Amino acid sequence: MPPSHEKNTPFKKGSVAAFISAAIALPLVTVISAPVLAQAEATQALEEVVVTGSRIRRNPLAEASPVINVDLEQLDQSGLTNIGQALQQLPITGSAVNSRFNVPGNSGFPQDGSGIGAGATQLALRNVNAKRTLVLVDGRRWVAGASASGVPSTVDLNTIPANMVERIEILQGGASAVYGSDAISGVVNIITNSKFEGLSFDAQIGQYLSEGDGEDKEFSVLWGGGNDRTHVVVSASYNEEGGVFTADRAVSAFPVANTTSCDVSGTRCSSFTPQGRFILGPNFGFQDMTLNTGALNDGAGNVPTFVAGDPNGGDFHSFSAADRFNYNGQEFNYLRTPNERINLYTHIEHQLSDTLDAFVKVSYTKRESDTRGAPEPLCLGNECGTDITNNFFISRLNPFNPFGVDLSVANGNLEFFGRRPIESGPRLFSQEAETLFLSAGLEGEFELSDRTLYWDATLSYGDNQGEQSKQNSHNAANLQIALGDPAVCAATPGCVPFNFFGGQGPDGSGSFTQEMLDFVTYTQRDSSEQTLLDFAFNITGDLATLPAGSLGFAAGLEYRDQEGRFNADPIAERAETAGIPAGSTVGEFDVTEVYGELNIPLVAEASFAKLLEANIAVRYSDYSTSGDESTYKAGLLWQVSDSVSVRSTLSTGFRAPGIGELFGGAAREDFTFTDPCSDYLGQLGSSNGGRDSAQTQSVIDACRSLGVPEGLAQTNPQLSARSAGNSSLKAETSDSLTFGVVFSPDVEWASSLTFTADYYDLEIEDAVQGRSPGDLITACVNTGSPEFCNAVQRTSSGRISLVDNQLQNIGAIESSGYDLGINYASNDTSLGLFNARVNATLLDEYVERIPNPDGSETVNDRTGTHTSETFERAFPELRLTSTLGWRSTSDRWNGSLTFRYVDEMETSNNETLDSALFTDLQVSYVPPIADDALTVTLGFNNVFDEEPPVLNTSLVGVSLVSHDIPGTVGYLRFRYQPK
Numbered sequence: 001m002p003p004s005h006e007k008n009t010p011f012k013k014g015s016v017a018a019f020i021s022a023a024i025a026l027p028l029v030t031v032i033s034a035p036v037l038a039q040a041e042a043t044q045a046l047e048e049v050v051v052t053g054s055r056i057r058r059n060p061l062a063e064a065s066p067v068i069n070v071d072l073e074q075l076d077q078s079g080l081t082n083i084g085q086a087l088q089q090l091p092i093t094g095s096a097v098n099s100r101f102n103v104p105g106n107s108g109f110p111q112d113g114s115g116i117g118a119g120a121t122q123l124a125l126r127n128v129n130a131k132r133t134l135v136l137v138d139g140r141r142w143v144a145g146a147s148a149s150g151v152p153s154t155v156d157l158n159t160i161p162a163n164m165v166e167r168i169e170i171l172q173g174g175a176s177a178v179y180g181s182d183a184i185s186g187v188v189n190i191i192t193n194s195k196f197e198g199l200s201f202d203a204q205i206g207q208y209l210s211e212g213d214g215e216d217k218e219f220s221v222l223w224g225g226g227n228d229r230t231h232v233v234v235s236a237s238y239n240e241e242g243g244v245f246t247a248d249r250a251v252s253a254f255p256v257a258n259t260t261s262c263d264v265s266g267t268r269c270s271s272f273t274p275q276g277r278f279i280l281g282p283n284f285g286f287q288d289m290t291l292n293t294g295a296l297n298d299g300a301g302n303v304p305t306f307v308a309g310d311p312n313g314g315d316f317h318s319f320s321a322a323d324r325f326n327y328n329g330q331e332f333n334y335l336r337t338p339n340e341r342i343n344l345y346t347h348i349e350h351q352l353s354d355t356l357d358a359f360v361k362v363s364y365t366k367r368e369s370d371t372r373g374a375p376e377p378l379c380l381g382n383e384c385g386t387d388i389t390n391n392f393f394i395s396r397l398n399p400f401n402p403f404g405v406d407l408s409v410a411n412g413n414l415e416f417f418g419r420r421p422i423e424s425g426p427r428l429f430s431q432e433a434e435t436l437f438l439s440a441g442l443e444g445e446f447e448l449s450d451r452t453l454y455w456d457a458t459l460s461y462g463d464n465q466g467e468q469s470k471q472n473s474h475n476a477a478n479l480q481i482a483l484g485d486p487a488v489c490a491a492t493p494g495c496v497p498f499n500f501f502g503g504q505g506p507d508g509s510g511s512f513t514q515e516m517l518d519f520v521t522y523t524q525r526d527s528s529e530q531t532l533l534d535f536a537f538n539i540t541g542d543l544a545t546l547p548a549g550s551l552g553f554a555a556g557l558e559y560r561d562q563e564g565r566f567n568a569d570p571i572a573e574r575a576e577t578a579g580i581p582a583g584s585t586v587g588e589f590d591v592t593e594v595y596g597e598l599n600i601p602l603v604a605e606a607s608f609a610k611l612l613e614a615n616i617a618v619r620y621s622d623y624s625t626s627g628d629e630s631t632y633k634a635g636l637l638w639q640v641s642d643s644v645s646v647r648s649t650l651s652t653g654f655r656a657p658g659i660g661e662l663f664g665g666a667a668r669e670d671f672t673f674t675d676p677c678s679d680y681l682g683q684l685g686s687s688n689g690g691r692d693s694a695q696t697q698s699v700i701d702a703c704r705s706l707g708v709p710e711g712l713a714q715t716n717p718q719l720s721a722r723s724a725g726n727s728s729l730k731a732e733t734s735d736s737l738t739f740g741v742v743f744s745p746d747v748e749w750a751s752s753l754t755f756t757a758d759y760y761d762l763e764i765e766d767a768v769q770g771r772s773p774g775d776l777i778t779a780c781v782n783t784g785s786p787e788f789c790n791a792v793q794r795t796s797s798g799r800i801s802l803v804d805n806q807l808q809n810i811g812a813i814e815s816s817g818y819d820l821g822i823n824y825a826s827n828d829t830s831l832g833l834f835n836a837r838v839n840a841t842l843l844d845e846y847v848e849r850i851p852n853p854d855g856s857e858t859v860n861d862r863t864g865t866h867t868s869e870t871f872e873r874a875f876p877e878l879r880l881t882s883t884l885g886w887r888s889t890s891d892r893w894n895g896s897l898t899f900r901y902v903d904e905m906e907t908s909n910n911e912t913l914d915s916a917l918f919t920d921l922q923v924s925y926v927p928p929i930a931d932d933a934l935t936v937t938l939g940f941n942n943v944f945d946e947e948p949p950v951l952n953t954s955l956v957g958v959s960l961v962s963h964d965i966p967g968t969v970g971y972l973r974f975r976y977q978p979k
Contacts, residue, residue, distance in 0.1 A: 052171045054615065054617075055538055055556065056553065056597055056599050057540050064613075064635030064636055064647045064648065065173055065175075065738065066171075066172040066819065067169050067170065067171055068169070068839075070090075070167060071166075072165055072167065075168075077920075078898075079920060081204060081218040081241070082121055082158065083157055083165060083190075084098070084123060084156075084157030085099065087168070087170075087188070089881060090170070090881070091839050091840055091841035092170065092172060092841050093123060093125060094124045094128070094961075095127060095873040095874055095962075096122040096123055097117045097130070097871070098960070099119070099339055100961075101960060102334040102336075102372070102373075109150060109668065110150070111723040111805060111807060112131070112658070112664070112768065112770075113566075113658075113661055113667075113724075114153065114154070115147030115148065115151065116150070118148070118337070118371045118468070119158070119337065119339050119368075119433070120154075120156040120157075120433075121157045122154045123157060125172070125188070126185040126186065127846065127873065128764065131153040131182065131655070132184040132185045133154075133183075133184075133186060134180075134183040134187045134188070135155040135157070135187075135188045136187060136188065136189045137190050140439065140458055142159070142437065142532075143159075143437055143462025143463065143464050144530050144562075144564075144658075145159070145466075146435075146466030146529055146530050147466055148433070148526050148527055149468060151585050151587075151659045156367075156435070158367050159365040160343075161220070161363075162218075162237070163220040164233075164347075165190060165191070165192065166192060166194075168188065169187075169189045169191065171187040171188075172186055172738065172760065173186060173736050173738040174651045174736035174762070175653070176734075177618055177651055177652070177653075178595065178617050178633065180591075180595075181591070181621065181731070184653045184655050184732070184762075192347065194347045194349065195231070195233075196223075197225060197231075198224060198225070200223075200977040201976040202218065202219070202221075202237075202973065202974070203974045203975075204216070204217070204218040204973040205972055206939075206969055206972065207971075208967035208969055209968050209969070210945065210967050211967060213242060213244050213245070213248060214243065215242035216239075216241050217239070218240075220235065220237035230350045230351070232346070234346050236342075236345075238341075238342055239343075240338075243338035243370065245334060245335060246329075247328060249966045250966075251947070251958055252328055252335050253329065254326050254329070255267070255955045255956075256268060256957075257952060257954075261322075262321055262323075263322040266687070266952075267321045267689070269326050270325040270716070271319075271715045272325060272418040272420040273290060273324065273418070273420050274421075274510070276419040276500065276503060277290050277715070278290065279319075279417070279715065280403070280413060281411075281413045281415045281797075283412040283413050284308060284309075285309070286415055287308070287311050288311060288319050289312075289319055290317065290319045291316060291503040292304075293504070294506050295502075295503060295505075296506050297503070297505075299399035299497065300399070303399075304402040305402070315402075320687075327373070328955070332374035332375075333372060333373060333956070334370075334371060334372060335958075337370060339368075341365060341367040341368070343364070344363070344364045344365075346362045346363075347359070347360075347361050348360045352442075355444050356442060357442065357443045358440075358443075359443065360438075361437070361439040362437070362438055362439075365434070365435040367435075368430070368432050369431045370430055371429040372428050373426060373427040373429075375426055376421065376472060376474050377418060377419070377578075378500070379417075379578070380392040380414070380417040380500075381409055381414045381415055381416040381417055382415055382416055382799045383716060383799045383801055385580075385668060385801070386575045386576075386577075388480055389476055392409075392417075392480060392483075393408045393483075394407040394408070394483045394484070395483070395484050397486050398484075398497055400497065400501050400502060400511075401501065417500070423510035423511075424517060424521055425471070425472045426472065428470070428471040429468060429469070430471075431466060431468045432467045433466040433467075434464070434465050436463045438461045438462075439458060439459070439460040439461075440460075442457050443455070451541055453539060455538065456536075459534070459535050460533070461531070461533055462530075462532040463529070463530070463532075465528070465529045466527065467525070468525070468527070470524040470525075473571075473578070474520050474578035474579065475520055475522050475578070476576055476578040477571075478519055478520045479520045482497060482519060483497075495519050496513070498519075498520060499513075499516065524569040524577065525569050526566070526572070526582070527566075528565060528566040528567070529565050530562065530565075532561075533562075535560075536556065536558040537557050537558075539555055540552070540554040547604070548604035549613070550601065551598065551599070552598070553597065553598050554596070556594070557592070558591075558592075558594075559592050560590065560593075562588060563659075564588070564660070565584070566665070568582035568665065573665075580668050580669075580670065581667070582665070582667045582668075583665020584665045585659065585663050585665050587663030587725075589625040589659070591621055591622060591623045592621075593621045593622070594620050595620070597616070597618075598615070599614075599615045600613060600614045601613045602614060609639065609640060610639040610640065610642065611637065613636075613637050615636075616632075616634050617633040618631070618632050621654070623656050625662055625727070626656045626731045627731070631651070631653055632652050633652075634649065634651070635649040635650075636648050636649075642746075643743060643744045643745050643746060644743055647739070647740050648739040649737070649738045650735075651735075652734065652735055654732060656731045657730075657731065661729060662725050662726065663725045664723075664724055664807075665725070666723070666724040667722070667723065668720050668802075669773075669870065670718040671721060671870050672868060672955065673718075673777065674714060674717070675777060677702075677706060678712070678713050678714035679714075680694065680695040680703045680710070681694045689715070702782070702784060703781065706780075706781070706789070707794065708798035714800075719777075719803065720802050721770075721773035721802070721804075722803070723805040725807060726808065729807060729809055732766050732768055733765050734765070736762050736763075738760050739759045740756060740758030741758075742754065742755075743755045749826075750824055750825060753824050754821075754822070754823045754824075756820070757820050759817075759818055760816060760817060762815045762816070763813070764812060764814075766812075767809070767810070767812060767813055768807055768808075768811070769807065769808070769811045770806060771805060771850060772869070773803040773805060775850070776788050776792055777792050777800065780792045787852075790804075791803055791804045791805060810851060811848060812848070812849040812850075813846075813848055814845060814846070814847045814849070815843075817841060817843040819839075819840070819841050820838075820839070820841075821838060821840070822837065822838040823835075830889070831888075832886055832887050832889045835883075835886075836884050836885070837883045838880070839882070840879065840880040841880075842877065843863060843864070845861075846861070847860065847861050847863070848860040863875055864876065864877045864904075865905055865906050866906070866951065867908060868954070872954065874905060874959055875905065876904070876962065877903050879901065879902055880900075880901040881900050881901070882898070883896055883898045883899075884896065884897045891926065892928075893923070893925055895922065895924070896922045897919070897920070897921055898921075899919055899920075900917070900919075901917045902963060904949075907953045911952055913950075914949035915949070916946065916948055916962075918942045918946055919944050919946070920939065920940065920941045920942065921939065921943045922939035923938050924937040924938075932979060933978040934975070935973075935974070935975045935976075936974055937975070938972055938973075939973070940970050940971075941969040942964050942968050945968045947966055948963035949963065
């Protein structure tokens with residue numbers, strides 16, 4: 001039988017001698033690594049298998065490309081029930097979507113048309129975005145996720161059941177020549193336990209101990225069995241991850257970390273308050289005020305008194321930081337989002353003959369997740385983002401209008417009105433995603449000229465459907481009718497005049513009646529779907545025998561068809577929503593590919609080399625959208641001796657644009673950024689939404705030339721950008737270099753000891769991206785170039801209303817660094833067996849380059865920084881994980897101590913985000929009952945309750961991509977598996 005994966009692949013990750021003594025002498029500064037690489041004696045006889053990074057069957061120890069091997073034990077040691085989040089702890093990974101992203105209510109739709117991915121878990125090797133990491137299952141492509149807000153190009157790792165995982169191989173370099181598009185930063189190959197025999201039950205519960213929230217539950221069963229010809233493996237699992245509210249942690253209870261009020265310097269609390277913020281137009285001198293607490297507005301005998309020219313007159317007072325609204329309070333926002341999923345998985349293999357096997361794989365996942373936001377802000381006037389809200393008209397005849405005049409930007413009476421509709425309730429987003437994956441194929445072997453050739457043919461189909469509902473949305477078109485001419489409202493079924501100006505009233509119950517809410521609120525419903533049809537054929541074996549060994553080859557072809565759609569809610573698509581408008585997406589592409597690969601032994605058993613061999617590969621891809629592309633790979637392995645090897649690969653890569661990038665409908669994304677022209681003279685102070693000091697004279701002059709008046713502050717910390725797909729995009733290209741050394745000395749005091757060090761250099765050209773909206777604003781102010789300023793739309797008063805953006809092939813990324821690793825296993829001792837694993841990634845450089853119209857380029861050096869983008873990214877110069885493990889001589893006790901270290905980083909406001917060290921502890925015991933089939937595990941993540949460093953550029957006070965959220969997690973796991 002010729003299955004592709006039958007043995008563990010004992011590969012090792014890199015390290016240098018300089019880190020050895022530090023890792024051993026200072027274990028508290030070392031972080032335990034989930035990527036522990038199993039070691040094997042060089043002399044051990046190993047069956048040839050297919051190793052990630054090559055299609056040629058070979059000895060897994062003889063591989064030129066660095067590969068990390070993560071087994072089930074290492075995943076268990078993380079204490080996490082989500083394999084995606086466990087893998088995100090690896091130093092080689094970077095910023096990617098996880099359960100801490102609670103952004104769909106506030107941020108809209110990303111530029112690349114991928115959607116928010118709420119509830120999903122993705123993986124990004126080398127920090128170059130998850131869409132540049134290829135995820136395989138058993139060496140084959142998996143269907144991309146459905147975010148219900150776009151069409152992503154990435155796999156949601158929630159769709160792969162953790163209890164089916166045998167091991168995970170992570171290729172640490174580009175592999176487009178072997179696997180095709182998306183394998184720019186590397187490949188994650190999740191290998192399932194298709195040979196499992198017996199029965200296994202798992203149950204785990206856990207939660208944050210200090211607050212009693214974030215409760216996790218996992219229940220799973222795995223069964224495998226059959227006869228001499230047929231083998232069946234069946235898996236069923238249920239996972240529930242509990243939510244954590246921002247209000248339940250001191251650091252995130254307010255938008256400025258560890259504060260207890262909005263009336264603080266640099267407040268980022270909202271202008272949209274339950275009492276309303278009213279900035280009148282130039283006819284009233286931009287009078288800025290809010291309704292006094294307790295004022296009554298019943299639209300009849302009691303309407304608030306307004307005094308023109310006096311913001312503190314009548315029933316109003318000047319708006320200040322103390323009036324701002326804390327959107328992180330009262331269970332409005334999640335710090336960790338809840339998630340519930342069911343996974344069903346079946347793998348069947350049947351031996352048709354001695355040389356031919358058939359297999360069928362069926363996987364089904366249903367995921368339900370939630371995100372939420374504070375009540376949807378109602379924004380009327382400038383900076384509000386849509387044609388309806390920017391040009392809103394409020395009639396003087398509206399019975400609740402206290403100003404006695406028609407109000408609009410056009411007539412000069414209205415600049416900005418904001419109201420937080422507490423009466424409507426928080427925005428509640430519910431996602432439901434269903435994933436079906438079917439795969440069937442044949443694997444066989446045949447003899448040709450006394451040589452055995454192995455082949456496989458696979459046909460796969462995947463379908464991922466997602467639906468998202470958003471409760472307590474507001475229809476801006478209906479709101480316009482209800483605030484407009486009362487006669488028009490009276491003639492409209494269901495309409496009653498809307499009391500926008502009543503605040504919370506004398507009793508605090510609010511001024512919106514149920515009739516008012518019934519007319520202006522609705523439930524927004526969006527959906528998406530992606531399908532994958534994939535046929536692949538591979539053949540591998542030996543072509544000839546050379547003096548140094550066998551000339552191995554692999555070749556094959558693949559045809560792939562992908563379709564995707566995103567159906568935006570009709571109200572959102574017509575931009576009639578008071579929330580974020582969206583554009584629908586529909587598109588498809590197909591690709592035909594052929595590849596070939598050779599493994600060439602050059603020298604064997606020579607004085608200078610035990611083995612010297614080369615590996616070359618080439619792949620040709622023809623896309624129906626972005627055209628054809630050829631990629632190449634060349635690798636060299638030099639085994640100097642049994643204990644020393646040198647390896648290197650040089651490869652080209654590409655990534656074809658995804659459906660969202662090519663065909664994404666025009667959509668809006670809100671981003672947190674301070675306009676350089678906001679209060680450019682520093683007259684207002686940061687506690688009032690302005691600056692504490694003036695800008696430079698050149699910025700002052702530029703802002704005046706743009707028509708921005710003195711003392712005009714930005715009313716909302718979030719600005720809006722609009723982008724759409726671009727069907728003219730071409731493929732991204734890349735060049736990747738790796739060079740490494742493996743050292744495995746034979747020492748008496750260890751059963752195995754391995755050090756590895758690998759250097760990587762990755763360059764990406766024509767990266768698909770829009771310009772950073774904040775960079776466009778800054779470039780407009782600094783240069784005055786129409787290329788930038790035409791994209792930054794300002795209102796007649798000088799405020800930014802919208803940044804117009806589009807995806808282009810404009811980016812370049814340069815990244816380099818070192819992967820270092822140590823793997824140690826002790827000899828037998830009277831106390832048992834000990835082991836230690838260390839993995840570290842040192843970032844030497846990460847630079848993003850964007851060309852400018854004048855021939856210059858904008859260079860963003862991200863090395864050692866943390867961004868404040870909507871999807872924040874972290875680029876620490878050092879990430880390190882290490883594990884100290886122990887197993888008793890009786891095999892009844894097992895323990896591990898894990899350290900996870902993240903280096904300090906500079907933030908976008910030139911502050912330092914401190915380094916962090918999190919410690920995890922786990923102990924397992926096999927009681928002498930049930931024939932030793934039961935294992936009980938107790939664990940604590942962040943056992944010392946280390947507080948994550950404060951990130952002042954984040955609205956929740958902590959990094960969502962590089963650090964734990966506050967609290968110690970305790971968990972208890974039971975596993976029943978008869979021996």
